[in-house]
Each structure stands twice: as structure tokens, then as C-alpha cells.
Amino acid sequence: MFEGHILVVGAGGIGRKHIPAFLKAGWKVSACDVDPERLGRARDAFALEGTFGDFWNVDLRDFDAVFISTPAPWHVPMATRCAEEGIPFLVEKPLSVSLGGVERLLELVEGNVVPCAVGFTRRSVPSFRRFGELLKGGVVGEVKLGLFNISQDYPKYRPDYSRTYFAREDMGGGCILDVVSHIVDLAQWYLGKPEEGGALYGKLSFGPEVETEDTAIVLGKFGGKFVSIVSNLFQKPYRVDVEMVGEEGNIRYLAEDRGISRILVARDDSGTWEEVERFQGELRDFYLRQAEEFGRLLEGKPTPLTTLREAADNLMFCLSLKERGWT
Ligand SMILES: NC(=O)c1ccc[n+]([C@@H]2O[C@H](COP(=O)([O-])OP(=O)(O)OC[C@H]3O[C@@H](n4cnc5c(N)ncnc54)[C@H](O)[C@@H]3O)[C@@H](O)[C@H]2O)c1
Structure with a gap:
């Protein structure tokens, strides 16, 4: 079981489901959200290591991985930052709302071999x-x-x-x-x-x-x-x-x-x-299964996760x- 520290970016509708799943899968979890009310609710509900505001101000070196659960227009820019800094990431679907930045992101992750996947949950x-x-x-x-x-x-x-x-x-x-x-x-x-x-x-x-x-x-x-x-x-x-x-x-x-x-x-x-x-x-274990598979990916094991x-x-x-x- 992989026991790293993950930053969940976006504590909205789906982020709130992924946080307990990562905790259950044995990860340490921190959360970040630009909305202080949502962040506060996550802090009250879950045993988080830490909470942060805007993703762009968080030092990613403190984390083993990032989970991106913001709306789709932010997926590619946030994933690109992770790839540039060599931080493994799992990003929610769909990958984006346009093809802007997608080729560069692919070059980064395939060139630097950054472990990453996209959260099409059913594969797990x-x-x-x-x-x-x-x-x-x-x-x-x-x-x-x-x-x-x-x-x-x-x-x-x-x-x-x-x-x-x-x-x-x-x-x-x-x-x-x-x-x-x-x-x-x-x-x-x-x-x-x-x-x-x-x-x-x-x-x-x-x-x-x-x-x-x-x-x-x-x-x-x-x-x-x-x-x-x-x-x-x-x-x-x-x-x-x-x-x-x-x-x-x-x-x-x-x-x-x-x-x-x-x-x-x-x-x-x-x-x-x-x-x-x-x-x-x-259904109750959809997100837990995905968190477990992501841990396997980081251990270098084969997984069915979407590339x-x-x-x-x-x-x-x-x-x-x-x-x-x-x-
Ligand atoms: N896999 C699934 O089955 C599934 C299900 C639902 C949603 N999703 C996907 O998850 C994504 C998020 O959906 P949602 O319903 O949780 O959206 P949401 O709007 O409820 O939550 C997104 C959160 O991201 C935060 N955010 C935005 N910019 C930020 C930044 N710079 N730093 C930190 N936080 C920031 C927002 O404040 C918000 O709280 C979407 O892409 C959606 O398609 C996937």
C-alpha cells in the first residue's frame, strides 16, 4: 500500500468524495481550495494534514502527489505545473475543454516520465x-x-x-x-x-x-x-x-x-x-478503488488507469x- 502525502486541489462536489477515499487508502491528505467556506467544511469533516488556499501559491515539494479536482478548464494548467515540477498527479476527467496546452502536457509527462493518470473512475x-x-x-x-x-x-x-x-x-x-x-x-x-x-x-x-x-x-x-x-x-x-x-x-x-x-x-x-x-x-468504493490504483501506479505496478x-x-x-x- 502506498502511504504518501497527497494534495487534493478543489474541495468541491467531487473533491469531498476523494478526500475520504485517499484517507481510507492509507494516504496523508491535505486540501486546497480558493473558496474558504468549502475549505473550512473539508477541515471540519476530515482528518487533514493541512489546508491551503490557491493552488498556485502552494509549495508542491511538500507532497508525493497531487489530485486535481477543480473544474476542467484548470486541469491542463495545473497538471502542467505538476509535470514541470516532477510531481505525480491524478487529474479529474475530462482532461480539458479545449486542446490548448494538451500537446505540451503530453510531451512533458512522456518526456520526463512523470507518473500520472486521468480519473475515469470505472476503470478501477x-x-x-x-x-x-x-x-x-x-x-x-x-x-x-x-x-x-x-x-x-x-x-x-x-x-x-x-x-x-x-x-x-x-x-x-x-x-x-x-x-x-x-x-x-x-x-x-x-x-x-x-x-x-x-x-x-x-x-x-x-x-x-x-x-x-x-x-x-x-x-x-x-x-x-x-x-x-x-x-x-x-x-x-x-x-x-x-x-x-x-x-x-x-x-x-x-x-x-x-x-x-x-x-x-x-x-x-x-x-x-x-x-x-x-x-x-x-458504488460506495468507486473512489477508494481509484485511490488504491493510483498508489499502485506510484509503486511502478501495472494499473488500468487512463493514460x-x-x-x-x-x-x-x-x-x-x-x-x-x-x-
Ligand atoms: N469522476 C467522476 O465521476 C466525476 C464526478 C463529478 C465530477 N467530476 C469532475 O470533477 C471536476 C470538479 O467537479 P466538482 O463537481 O467537484 O466541481 P466544484 O465546482 O464543486 O468544485 C471545484 C472546486 O475547485 C476549487 N478551485 C478552483 N480553482 C482553484 C484553485 N486555483 N485552487 C484551489 N481550488 C480551486 C473551487 O473553489 C471549487 O470548490 C470536474 O472536472 C468534473 O467533471 C468527476
Whole structure:
């Protein structure tokens, strides 16, 4: 277990989930936030080593690593500072809201070999990892087609959504950069690099207080495979449905509530889906798993965490959907 000292930058909605996860994973944790009220709340709630204001005034030499959980426009500048100073970092998704500075950051981390990753959380979750292992083990033969639907009643889970980054284009909000980017990460992990794509997207349900889209339907090619992605953030039922169509059958990852995920396989047209795996209560450990994987990365062990290069490809794909899509 890695037991370093990490600086969590941004003690907002998601920073407050990562702080206890890093503590539980055995790290010493300090937090920084420009908002004194948020910082105070984090100080009161968690056993922090220290608290700081603006990231740009913190001496990073005191830390073994940095976790960047500010809104997306600050990810690349903050990660670039870490890379320049040789400090390992984990940065929240999406990598950015534009391609500005991304190439230079890639050169820095790949040239100086700074351990770093991007927090597409599902890569650390056992059910998603198992699904990938089964696929790669050839359980349904060669996969030709991937069908993804990840949709939920977002306002129920994030009641302040219209006042957060989600509601604003310039902050990396909206269904494509916020949720579809997670799905693109899964598709590239399971099938290969995003190559080309198009999208129909728009605001079907959310009100005028939200400027971003709540729905996207995406078609794309990943590693030569055909992929469809559907996501909306207003439907009432919770749904994570990933189906891979192989030459010897279909394999499906299905979660219809936030507690249970199942992996099912069908090998013929009899209507029978065999449940091959069932996972329960994974959500509470999403961030802990990622903190543990980041520790493994710093120990030089292999991890499934998303590389910066993969996150850059993901960003390029998502930005192209927004530029070239229909609304
Ligand atoms: N992996 C996931 O499943 C997941 C879930 C939710 C959000 N996110 C991502 O996490 C990021 C943050 O989202 P959030 O909902 O926590 O946002 P938020 O606005 O609630 O919190 C961000 C915090 O960063 C602070 N901040 C900004 N500039 C700073 C600086 N210079 N120094 C120190 N602190 C600074 C802000 O004051 C704020 O408290 C976004 O990129 C979002 O996409 C990821």
C-alpha cells in the first residue's frame, strides 16, 4: 500500500468524495481550495494534514502527489505545473475543454516520465474490469459492435446541477464532456482508439438555467469496431447497459439500479441470457478503488488507469462531436 502525502486541489462536489477515499487508502491528505467556506467544511469533516488556499501559491515539494479536482478548464494548467515540477498527479476527467496546452502536457509527462493518470473512475471498478477480461478472453468470439446506454436522473443525484460546472459550456459541462466522455473511455478501453464519429445532441428536458445539452446519441468507430452511445440525464430509471456483439454471442453489462451490476452472456437465439457474474454495492468504493490504483501506479505496478494520451484522444473525439454534431 502506498502511504504518501497527497494534495487534493478543489474541495468541491467531487473533491469531498476523494478526500475520504485517499484517507481510507492509507494516504496523508491535505486540501486546497480558493473558496474558504468549502475549505473550512473539508477541515471540519476530515482528518487533514493541512489546508491551503490557491493552488498556485502552494509549495508542491511538500507532497508525493497531487489530485486535481477543480473544474476542467484548470486541469491542463495545473497538471502542467505538476509535470514541470516532477510531481505525480491524478487529474479529474475530462482532461480539458479545449486542446490548448494538451500537446505540451503530453510531451512533458512522456518526456520526463512523470507518473500520472486521468480519473475515469470505472476503470478501477471490479465489475467493469471483469467485463473487459471476459471480452478479451474471447467469451463471445471476436467483438464487432459495441452498444452503450448510460442514462440516469442526474438532478436527483446532483440536486445543485444547475449551479455547478455541469450547466456551463466553458466549464466542461453537458452530457458529452461530462458523461459521454466516461463512455468513450470505456469504449476505448474495451475496443480501441476512438477514430471518427458524429452525434445528435441537445437539451430535451432541462430548463433555461442550464446552457448545456442533457442528451446525446453518438455513432463512432473505436479500433475499427462500430459503436453506438446513448446517454440522457433526465430519464427516471437508472441504467448502465453495455452490450458487445461478438461472432459467437453477445455479452452484456447491466445495472438497473445503483446497487447491483450483472454480466450476462447469450450464445444463441433461444432467449436465454446466462448470468456469469454479479457485483453488489460497488458504488460506495468507486473512489477508494481509484485511490488504491493510483498508489499502485506510484509503486511502478501495472494499473488500468487512463493514460493522459488516452484522455487526450477521448477529448479530441468529444470535442469533434460537439463541433460537427447536429443539435
Ligand atoms: N469522476 C467522476 O465521476 C466525476 C464526478 C463529478 C465530477 N467530476 C469532475 O470533477 C471536476 C470538479 O467537479 P466538482 O463537481 O467537484 O466541481 P466544484 O465546482 O464543486 O468544485 C471545484 C472546486 O475547485 C476549487 N478551485 C478552483 N480553482 C482553484 C484553485 N486555483 N485552487 C484551489 N481550488 C480551486 C473551487 O473553489 C471549487 O470548490 C470536474 O472536472 C468534473 O467533471 C468527476
